[in-house]
Amino acid sequence: MQLAIQNRFTSELPADINETNEVRKVFHAAFSKLHPTIPSNPKVIHVADEVLKLVGITSEESKSESFLAVFSGKEVYPNTQPFAMCYGGHQFGVWAGQLGDGRAINLFEIENDNQFYTLQLKGAGKTPYSRTADGLAVLRSSIREYLCAEAMYYLGVPTTRSLSLIASGDKVLRDVLYNGNPAYENGAIVCRVAPSFIRFGNFELFASRNDIENLKKLTDYTILHHFAEIQSEGKQKYLDFFERVANTTRKMVVEWQRVGFVHGVMNTDNMSIHGITIDYGPYGWLEDYNPDWTPNTTDSGQRRYRFGQQPQITLWNLYQLANALYPLINETEGLEAILNAYEEHYEKEYIAMMRNKLGLILELDSDAVLIHQLTNHLAAIETDMTIFFRLLSSISKDDSPEIGIEKIAYSFYNPEKVKGEVASVWSIWFANYLNRLQLEKIGDAARKINMNVVNPKYVFRNYMAQLAIDEADKENYTLVDELYKLLKNPYEEQPENEKWFAKRPNWAKEKVGCSQLSCSS
DSSP: OOOOEEOHHHHHSOBOSOOSOOOOOOOSOSEEEOOOOOOSSOEEEEEOHHHHHHHTOOTTGGGSHHHHHHHHTSSOOTTOOOEEEOOEEEETTEEEEEOOOSSEEEEEEEEETTEEEEEEEESBOOOTTOTTSOSBOBHHHHHHHHHHHHHHHHHTOOBOEEEEEEEEEEEEEEOTTSSSOOEEEEEEEEEEEESOOOBHHHHHHHHHTTOHHHHHHHHHHHHHHHOTTOOOOHHHHHHHHHHHHHHHHHHHHHHHHHHTEEOSOOOGGGBBTTSOBOOOSSOEEOSBOOTTOOOBGGGTTTOTTOGGGHHHHHHHHHHHHHHHHHHHHOOSHHHHHHHHHHHHHHHHHHHHHHHHHHTOOSOOTTHHHHHHHHHHHHHHTTBBHHHHHHHHTTOOTTOOHHHHHHHHGGGBSOGGGOOTHHHHHHHHHHHHHHHHHHTOOSOHHHHHHHHHHHSOSOOOOHHHHHHHHHHHTTTOOHHHHHHHHHHTSTTSOOGGGGGGSOOOOGGGSSOBTTTBBOSOO
16 A cells, blocks of 8 residues: 655644653644554444545555554554644633644545545544543444545535544443443544644634744645645735635535534534534434524533524634634734625525525525525424425426425425415415526426435435444444445435435434434544
């Protein structure tokens, strides 16, 4: 296994002078050197074939002992230095100080086809940033992260990628709901792939400590290697950098809202500088359309990270990044202009995205009202978001409102409640929607094609993940592979997989791991 190793991060940024792997405060450093914890009996569960190609590893090499050893943390690849990054963050709106890679270890950076990727193990053992934890991960959370990152990629949502899922052979003690009932679970390790794993929190920590020298080093490094299109100098360079981060982050959240994805823990240390989704913990997809839903048990009271608030939280997080970059600029006007533009651009992009979901091409001011009415109706009665929009593509211009309701009726969790006033408001909405379709020149067949490109048929629902986890706990990984293949083509009909085009089953509504999850991994 020959990889084109690059060590830009570790060679160009300051390292922790203390090389012992003990939990501690780390100052004036971007990372700490360490080795992963050696697993007792690692075994490959699954490998993502297209990510292998992305990083320049052949299918045959992925079956080798070398691959297993490197991507389980058992051996360190020659001429590389694994490391954990030092960063801080705001957690649930409160500054938490130093956090860092507590259960993630960056193996190395590689170059392949003129692209650079950082390969990182999650669950490979303790780091100086593990605080009171062990740095390990369990099979349950590892399956969820491994499959979700790939599912998001094929949905067209900016994301990290998953290379491999490996069982460690070790038992890991976890309290799933943080309620005083810990139990041993099977351990596992995921290899994650991204341009880098630099986060908002990397900049925040240096700024919070008034370490302007290293703040500048990190920002200059990030611009040089990851935002090479920025050619400006001085303060403008940092403003241009912030604007690009704001733009890509905003576009990422629009995509979350499009597919009904809820991240669950949008702390600033979980926000990538690349505008990609990272850190798949207590995430979930909307099943019944509920803007107030959060999958995170830790957030069940405050609901700070609920679906409907994700765009606003993104903006709040960008404010924190702006504060961190301020010492390099020493002027607020430019930063404020970028932040102010976020809301205006988001609203326009959200409406455009929803037009696409509704199969509308013409841009009419009245569309915002039609969209707002629809989301209100979806929230008023339990309606499966994914199924509703997929079935909506079967509507014809000549249908009556009653036929329209019939065509999407499968998306209702309680169809017997669609009567009286509820049926009346839906009928009015469908009448308005059908009238709106009359203004479009595009035919029904072409509109259906357009809608099915943006409205997935299959998403990675929590109950699907739980079924795969239950089988994997018996060392049966066939469902992991079945779901991996299914989720590679989320917009295709896949008649052989019609069983997955289904509403959340009743048993999953309140089940741990399906309705809500904790950050436990």
